[in-house]
Amino acid sequence: MSGVHVFTSFTYSYLSRARVLAKSVRRRHPDWTLWAVLVDRPPPGFDDRLWEGEFDHVLDAADLFPGVWRQWIFKHHIVEACTAVKGHALLHLLSLGAEKVIYLDPDIAVFHDLGDLVSKLDTHSIVLTPHQLDPNLAESEIADNELTSMKYGIYNLGFLAVRNDGNAVRMAKWWATRLYHACYDDVTNGIFTDQKYFDIVPGLFGGVHVERDPGYNVASWNLSRRDIEISPGGEILVNGSRLRFYHFTKINSDGDSMTERYAGTNLAVYEVWNWYKRELRGMELETIPNRYWRYGQFEDGTAIPRAARLVWRTRPELMACFPDPFASGPDSYQSWCDRRETARRDGDDEPALPADNARSIEGARGDAVAAVVHVFYPELLAEIRDLLTAYTGPLKLFVTTTRDKADAVGVALRGFSHPYEVGIFENRGRDVLPFLLTLPRLMAEGFDFILKLHTKKSTHRRDGGRWRRELLTGLAEPFELQWTIGRLQRRPDVGMVAPEGHVLKLSAYWGSNEARTRVLAQRMGVAQAGGEPEAFVAGSMFVARTAALAPIASLRLSPEAFEPESGQTDGTLAHAVERAFAYSAAAAGLRVAAKPALALGSGDDLALVANETYRFAPRSDIAA
Template sequence: MKVLVFSSFTFAYLDRARVLFGTLKKHHPDWERVAVITDRPPPGIDFDPSAEPFDRVVWFEDLNIPRGEGWLFGHDIVEACTAVKGPFLHQTCEAGDADIVIYLDPDTALLNDLSPLVKALQTHDGLLTPHLLEPEDELQALLDNELATLRTGIFNLGFVAIRTTGQGARFARWWNDRLLAFCHDDIPKGLFVDQRWCDHVPAFFDRFHVLRDPGYNVASWNLSKRKVHIGLDGAITVNGSPLRFWHFTKLGPTGDTMTRRYAGTNFEVHEIWNWYKRLIEEARDPRIPPRWWAFAAFDDGTPIRKDWRELYRDRADLQAAFPEPFRTGPNTYHAWLAVEGRLTGPASVA
């Protein structure tokens, strides 16, 4: 049974990916580890994939997405990194490169082995983890967690595991198609990148299984209902189940606030976070500029605003007229924006 695990990220998250793949390597040295990178190395960084804890790198260009550059321009960093999960998953199924494919967000890390997933995929074609496994009791938690996941998706797509045949392959094709066209952060339209789509999964794919084990995908959004215990035998358990992997979302003061709020006096949670922060610090390459993304700016360095991306992706005529939208100079999308008077005015950069 060949298992392939992949993650999707940019160089700004290389430290997190290193930690994830390092823990994967420790617990599953025989699983293939693939880094899908939608980015280019920052200037001065001599990126050597052979020195990294993953087996191979798949660059955005390797995915051969139709109208690649134009398609990429239509997405901000989060949209792009989540959207490429679909093509990679689908293409891996098509190529027959593995029997099982597991996706993990770069900001997850293993604290135990994931072999029960392989067993579960003997009887199911796919596995998803819901953000929440039980209702909240407090209003604040309801607002932070239950209501928020109604907007962003019932399942957390920081994890998905499929067989590369049967409904697993059908899911991969369907998700690929949807993400190529609609992987947008547009909550008013019912979209939250790759996640809201998967609310359909239990209805569309009856051989998919909702993983209800609290030891998987532990994160600040479900901590209010999960108690972490570290026994004298050295085992870490969550509500009595072995802790498998943690989702270290929002590393920094905001994440700390949410962790404090929901971990309460369960200090073991902070021990796990401290461990992760130490590993990140070790894995960090200080030469990579914070928030680096090679596709964040036009070729003259002008940061690309979100509304310019949205306009471009919504207008087939602009896509046809300017197939290389990152370029600047005469007869470019950038020049068109200037002529239209759209280069000025308040809007967020993304």
Template sequence: MGKTVAFTSAAVNYLPKVRKLAASLRKHHPEFEIVLALADERPPGIDFSAEPLDRVIAVDDLPIPDRRRWIYFHTIVELATAIKPFVLCQLLSEPDVDRVLYFDPDMVVFSRLDDLLATLDSSNVVLTPHLTCPERTLEAVRDNEISALKHGVYNLGFLGVRRTPEGERFSRWWSERIYHFCIADVPAGLFTDQRWIDLVPAFFDGVGILKNARFNVATWNLTTRHVAGGLDAGFTVNGEPLGFYHFTGFDSGAHRAMFDKHGAGNPAVAELVAWYTHETRFDGEEPAAKVAWRYGRYSDGTPIPLEHRRLYRDRPDLQAAYPDPFDASGLLRWMTTQGPIEHPERFAKKALG
């Protein structure tokens, strides 16, 4: 059997989180190759070789058509998700790779994942649903089931693909869709890369659905999963070792708010949240965390508002006229002079990028 590659995707400023995920993977699966998909440029002064990573694949390394304009279309979160299928395709094309796993950078692995790998070995693609049990209260239905209907049945914080013809066909299909439609626009039925995966069990064969409660534990499923134990003895979920926990929304405070709402009475989850809080306490002080996203500003340093990105995406004539959208003397000048005249409805309220 060939090797298993585990990768995550982030900009440079998220490297402190990436390090925690990678260290946990290294601890429980030292046989994995660990890769960072970098939705950014490699900045001077950041030594990736000092991290628990085997290699870095930056967005500029990927064969993405019309790459610079395509990058401009996306916010930092959108770009970090948009490059995932392209990295997946590249990894699956390597002859010594048999399995590829994706983990969000705000995850931590707490035990070996041999049962997950066994499921992948009999599948082509494996997915983890946000929810595996119906909620029991209307409040939880609103918070979790309706949220899954809006954002996607499956959580794309994790994905596993085996190098089979069907696994490669899935990867190509996903990259084709994401190339055109990786934006956060819930009213339009899109949530970056995630909503597309709802179609996968219908479009592809050999799709494994990981319903084991120990995988992808997060605030959206705490109401139906019994987390017990602690750091010393180990955490369990419904009596089995915790596989991986998803600390989504941690920096924004959303994780804490939803934990307080749905898991505050659980001392094991409280210990998990306290542990991650302690582990991340100095993240913002690390040099990598202070590196500005390379694609967040025009060439003169002006921040790129979200509305600029959306308007440029919507107008092929602007794309043709300004092939380098980051050039402040070109597109930025048009956006600040002609843009408000042609699109007053878009510029009436400035959106942040």
């Protein structure tokens, strides 16, 4: 994936624009790799072979959100949808190893070589273009351009360029997470799609370059301060610089009127504008209906009203009641919205919702994750909930807790977008016994991967919060979890994974647990399976193959063998099982590995290493 990769996101209604963009990029940079991110489904009878060859890759945006796509995309109107996928698409290209990535809106055309701009990525991580480069003069210009830029975003996100380094990856993860949660046209609350977030990017991340060449990202919103001329040799200049790319925003609508307002009698602007309109006509495909967008309608073809999307995005409990918001029929979200609107007009109460938590994973698929979270401190559940909510793959949450915490857990999980169950257990065996008692259920449901977490507070340590956050970020942050599952699918020798620094050498950290751990290991037949493990996962949080935990599940340890909880920090059966998880993996012929703390974009792989020192615990094989 070396070289420069360019991607754009669009629907079929913008296909002609995307084709003009692809043609213009290909003309200037035939060696660049072009990606089309399609936020749509084809019209009936449409043949994608008519255009797909103009791009090197066509990516269905739904593939970036495999577990939540239909429920998530329903929140967005067409512009919101096309911008909301950009962060995940950028991360996808970075994770594939693209060295430099450029995003261009589909209504952009490239007029000259962009090599100078790309060279800025040799010394910078992120390149942005602001809406305005020079102060406006007239009050009307200030209102139209400067104040509007302050309202909708200082930088125009029709263009973005990044280098695949730490700064850009951190930015992309941050951006993708923000867009997943809120990519809306909601300027009253400080949001404008994907764009307004970038106002704070230069403050949050290093390596940002703001490009001030007036030849980049020329558009109706900056024509008041950019003078376009065509030289005798036919070269298009902007304030004396070459026109690199023009952003033909809202052509045939507001863009036309703004262009006329600020171009005045400058015929060169109209020459460029009319050239683009001719190009569009040449790229149009008649079999695409006007204003077509498959996600703009319910299954029966009825247009989805904006009010239905607004209710959906602000009432997360609806996602548990209506597994597919696009469905039509008597028990559908569409029907409920119709009845709700009728009740509103008549002054009646809102219609009742169907049974909650109806969503489920039908037959756990190979990449489905069972997230098992033990909750002893309900006040810490929200951070785990928010991380798992943003995970876009198939996931089911199994919460284990005690009876006195159940109500608080229910409140914290209200509206959680993935399917979930809550199991009530005695306060015995810490997080370990409830996990072991839940494990047979996960195996029966066919999950291949398990994410084990708990609301770790470690009240005996001043840095307990940092300990918990390191583990949660490295394991449950959605892009890290996707990375780990992907690596496990490629590494059949690995059965259990934790962030680097939390995989410890067993011989250095036995504590008071060696004898009981070895008894468990003997019962699992580790010696017959090929030897002892060198490492175990500290903190009892990890991602594992279900197969790696089958040996310890087969022991069916008695709950009575576990000590009641009384704040113990070592020497219990739960502490022995924490180490015995590694023996379980060994009994299955698998190993324990460490992942990079922030793996996505790092270029690193799983590592078979074992730390001999640990920030959060002293070695037990060295006398104090």
